[in-house]
Amino acid sequence: MELLMTNIKKSFDLVKVLKHAQIHVKSSEVHALMGENGAGKSTLMKILTGVYTKDEGTIVIDNKEVQIHSIRDSEKAKIAFIHQELNVLNEMSIVDNMFLGREITNKFGLLKKKEMKALATEKLQLLGLYVDADDSIKSISIGKRQLVEIAKALLLDAELIIMDEPTAALTEKEINLLFKVIRQLKEQGKSFIYISHRMEEIFEICDEITVMRDGTFIGQKKKAYTSFDEIVKMMVGYDLYERFPRIDIEPKDVLLKTENLTLEGKFEDVSFDVRAGEILGFSGLMGAGRTDVMHAIFGSCPATSGKIYVRGKEENIKSPKVAKKLGIGFITEDRKNEGIILDFNVSENLILPSLKDFTKSGLINNKMKLEETEHYKNKLNIKMASPTMKIANLSGGNQQKVVIAKWLHTNPSILILDEPTRGVDIGAKKEIYEIINGLKAAGVAIIIVSSELPEVLGICDRIAVMREKRLVKIFNRAEANQENIMDFATRG
Amino acid sequence: MIGTMNKVKGVYEKYGTVIVLLLLVVVISLMNPKFLTTYNILNIFRQVSINGLIALGMTFVILTGGIDLSVGAILGLSGMVLGLLILAGTPDVLAIIIVILFGATLGLLNGFLISKVKLQAFIVTLATMTMFQGITLIISDGIPAMGVTSNAKVLDFVSQGKTLGLPFPMIVFFIAFFLLYILIEKTVFGRSVYAVGGNEEVARLSSIATVKTKALVYVISGAMAALAGIILTSRLSSAQPTAGAGYELDAIAAVVIGGTSLAGGRGRIFGTLIGVLIIGVLNNGLNIIGVSSFYQQVIKGLVILVAVILDRKSSR
Numbered sequence: 001m002e003l004l005m006t007n008i009k010k011s012f013d014l015v016k017v018l019k020h021a022q023i024h025v026k027s028s029e030v031h032a033l034m035g036e037n038g039a040g041k042s043t044l045m046k047i048l049t050g051v052y053t054k055d056e057g058t059i060v061i062d063n064k065e066v067q068i069h070s071i072r073d074s075e076k077a078k079i080a081f082i083h084q085e086l087n088v089l090n091e092m093s094i095v096d097n098m099f100l101g102r103e104i105t106n107k108f109g110l111l112k113k114k115e116m117k118a119l120a121t122e123k124l125q126l127l128g129l130y131v132d133a134d135d136s137i138k139s140i141s142i143g144k145r146q147l148v149e150i151a152k153a154l155l156l157d158a159e160l161i162i163m164d165e166p167t168a169a170l171t172e173k174e175i176n177l178l179f180k181v182i183r184q185l186k187e188q189g190k191s192f193i194y195i196s197h198r199m200e201e202i203f204e205i206c207d208e209i210t211v212m213r214d215g216t217f218i219g220q221k222k223k224a225y226t227s228f229d230e231i232v233k234m235m236v237g238y239d240l241y242e243r244f245p246r247i248d249i250e251p252k253d254v255l256l257k258t259e260n261l262t263l264e265g266k267f268e269d270v271s272f273d274v275r276a277g278e279i280l281g282f283s284g285l286m287g288a289g290r291t292d293v294m295h296a297i298f299g300s301c302p303a304t305s306g307k308i309y310v311r312g313k314e315e316n317i318k319s320p321k322v323a324k325k326l327g328i329g330f331i332t333e334d335r336k337n338e339g340i341i342l343d344f345n346v347s348e349n350l351i352l353p354s355l356k357d358f359t360k361s362g363l364i365n366n367k368m369k370l371e372e373t374e375h376y377k378n379k380l381n382i383k384m385a386s387p388t389m390k391i392a393n394l395s396g397g398n399q400q401k402v403v404i405a406k407w408l409h410t411n412p413s414i415l416i417l418d419e420p421t422r423g424v425d426i427g428a429k430k431e432i433y434e435i436i437n438g439l440k441a442a443g444v445a446i447i448i449v450s451s452e453l454p455e456v457l458g459i460c461d462r463i464a465v466m467r468e469k470r471l472v473k474i475f476n477r478a479e480a481n482q483e484n485i486m487d488f489a490t491r492g
Numbered sequence: 493m494i495g496t497m498n499k500v501k502g503v504y505e506k507y508g509t510v511i512v513l514l515l516l517v518v519v520i521s522l523m524n525p526k527f528l529t530t531y532n533i534l535n536i537f538r539q540v541s542i543n544g545l546i547a548l549g550m551t552f553v554i555l556t557g558g559i560d561l562s563v564g565a566i567l568g569l570s571g572m573v574l575g576l577l578i579l580a581g582t583p584d585v586l587a588i589i590i591v592i593l594f595g596a597t598l599g600l601l602n603g604f605l606i607s608k609v610k611l612q613a614f615i616v617t618l619a620t621m622t623m624f625q626g627i628t629l630i631i632s633d634g635i636p637a638m639g640v641t642s643n644a645k646v647l648d649f650v651s652q653g654k655t656l657g658l659p660f661p662m663i664v665f666f667i668a669f670f671l672l673y674i675l676i677e678k679t680v681f682g683r684s685v686y687a688v689g690g691n692e693e694v695a696r697l698s699s700i701a702t703v704k705t706k707a708l709v710y711v712i713s714g715a716m717a718a719l720a721g722i723i724l725t726s727r728l729s730s731a732q733p734t735a736g737a738g739y740e741l742d743a744i745a746a747v748v749i750g751g752t753s754l755a756g757g758r759g760r761i762f763g764t765l766i767g768v769l770i771i772g773v774l775n776n777g778l779n780i781i782g783v784s785s786f787y788q789q790v791i792k793g794l795v796i797l798v799a800v801i802l803d804r805k806s807s808r
């Protein structure tokens with residue numbers, strides 16, 4: 001399928017989000033769509049798939065202009081969209097999720113459950129996912145849920161598959177599998193639009209790259225004839241130089257220490273420490289237990305045995321409230337379920353963990369609230385129309401920045417960040433690293449859980465590797481590299 | 493250890509309410525053997541059929557994350573319309589059909605306001621409940637319509653008749669249960685109901701007709717309430733202007749006891765069947781063993797709480 005979208009315009013309540021967007025995808029190609037957070041990538045794709053309707057512009061498929069007014073229209077045009085925020089219904093089974101909205105029925109309108117299960121199983125196995133399709137979707141990892149979404153697109157027989165940051169939650173192994181599948185489908189003539197903030201990936205899998213900035217088409221390049229630096233410059237508008245800024249300081253006292261921390265079924269015998277002015281990275285595969293350890297330290301899902309020392313004193317952290325009192329901050333990984341409240345506006349989300357600071361004689365002070373939001377908007381360069389807009393309408397990366405701002409405000413002395421830059425653009429990533437470095441210089445003890453190896457290697461001082469619920473190795477930065485980390489993360 | 497824990501949890505999730513029901517039956521029949529006679533069991537089924545029909549419709553509404561407070565009022569109004577139609581000489585089969593459609597239309601009004609105008613279900617149905625009650629009083633002048641079944645053979649059968657030795661209301665209830673079971677478990681519409689309740693945005697992005705789905709559940713609920721109204725009217729052989737008061741709460745209680753989450757998206761219609769029976773067994777059994785009606789209320793309230801607590805535990 002050949003797709004050409006030209007001069008697309010779109011405004012939301014007078015805010016011009018797309019000013020002059022364009023993309024040209026040929027058949028049998030993987031086409032990257034790149035741009036900073038809030039550049040309008042997802043919006044453009046939502047227009048293509050009928051979630052939004054455009055104000056102006058044309059969409060041409062195989063030399064015929066088409067009108068796409070609904071999700072059904074785009075499905076008819078054989079376009080499938082895998083959304084940035086995973087769209088699964090937790091209470092339903094895998095097969096029900098896959099066939100949601102396109103169930104197969106017999107002539108009496110009754111569901112053909114066996115047939116759907118067989119089809120679902122076939123597509124899942126194509127992706128190397130050997131699960132029982134009748135299992136509930138919440139019983140499988142986020143990574144696997146993403147693969148289920150892809151299997152769902154395969155079911156549609158789509159000619160063009162749009163993936164909005166598909167690998168954000170996948171393990172190395174799952175990513176390789178995904179890429180294998182993409183290449184295989186490309187051979188069969190299918191096309192992909194691939195949105196991601198991970199440069200390495202883009203250059204590995206894509207053939208063409210379209211860059212947009214501020215809702216405007218900047219240019220299209222063939223991968224073979226461009227470079228990291230050129231693309232980054234097109235995206236942000238200036239030279240970025242080093243991606244991972246680093247400062248070297250001498251770590252001080254141990255602020256946090258765990259001994260044989262165990263939570264049955266989640267993690268076992270986890271012992272480590274972090275010092276003031278130090279960044280400890282946590283690497284490992286999805287499901288290795290990293291996030292669970294962090295929840296234990298934060299008291300949101302306490303360990304059953306083992307000890308936690310804060311500033312040398314043993315503490316019983318039985319709730320996040322206790323953790324917060326001890327100066328621990330936690331930026332969670334699952335943004336949609338743990339990080340933000342979608343119905344709240346930006347500033348309401350921002351003040352949530354520190355409501356007391358924003359009250360005057362018991363009442364929430366609106367002015368303080370808005371001023372503080374403005375402050376963080378500038379500090380973290382958050383792209384938003386106003387502090388009172390609904391956070392659901394912020395782009396994915398900007399939502400993540402709000403989550404970070406929310407905890408920065410509590411002034412933690414121990415800060416845990418779980419996948420802090422997931423979905424964040426390359427310029428903003430650097431801004432976040434610089435903020436983290438600033439905290440490090442101020443003597444905060446920092447833990448970063450991250451599945452992006454370049455990031456862990458780029459900014460951490462020591463790197464802990466977890467495998468199958470156990471902490472198997474702690475590297476000093478100098479001795480760590482991609483290979484030996486992966487080795488410890490995967491090998492038995 | 494964890495394995496067996498999970499198994500216990502799994503068993504409870506599947507059969508928890510059934511176990512509660514069986515326990516109740518055993519305890520009550522030990523206290524008074526008269527409880528477990530064919531006569532009394534059939535009696536219970538006849539008694540629960542009205543609340544049961546409403547609760548089945550309510551299950552659909554609650555699965556989408558909504559609530560329908562107007563069912564009792566719809567029951568009352570439809571019963572009154574039926575009474576007046578019959579007394580005006582309408583053939584009873586025709587009258588029954590008209591009343592069911594009438595109930596569905598009242599439900600459609602709720603559904604329209606909730607899904608299309610996007611008002612909150614609680615407020616909308618609270619308002620229509622009050623309205624429908626008022627209309628019932630207006631058209632009846634506040635006086636019961638008496639002698640409804642005297643010249644209406646079909647209605648008379650509805651109230652007195654037996655098929656295969658079973659009371660007719662019970663048969664109606666089980667047929668309705670069977671049809672609605674198929675609808676919710678085996679059709680695209682059923683999937684849509686769960687999807688809308690689970691996460692409306694996700695449902696919308698999966699190209700599910702969320703507005704239509706949300707409207708339809710109230711139509712079903714309205715029609716079921718009207719059906720219940722027909723049965724009640726024929727059993728009393730008269731239409732009482734305030735007949736429906738309080739039915740909505742019993743129905744909601746049955747649905748919740750049956751394990752359906754008020755937040756929507758999670759629950760089973762089979763659970764509602766059991767929930768209805770638990771309430772029925774309590775009402776009947778407590779009477780038989782001679783608990784005063786004041787205490788009965790307290791006990792019913794406790795059972796609802798226990799059911800919800802158990803359900804919360806098992807869904808963790």
Ligand SMILES: Nc1ncnc2c1ncn2[C@@H]1O[C@H](COP(=O)(O)OP(=O)(O)OP(=O)(O)O)[C@@H](O)[C@H]1O
Binds near residue numbers: 385
């Ligand atoms: N429904 C909406 N109402 C108001 N503003 C919106 C709405 N949807 C998107 N926007 C705004 O449009 C801009 C573009 O958002 P979009 O989600 O397309 O960005 P993106 O390029 O996908 O960014 P990211 O990489 O962070 O996902 C953002 O500034 C966002 O706040």
Ligand SMILES: [Mg+2]
Binds near residue numbers: 043084164
């Ligand atoms: Mg996006």
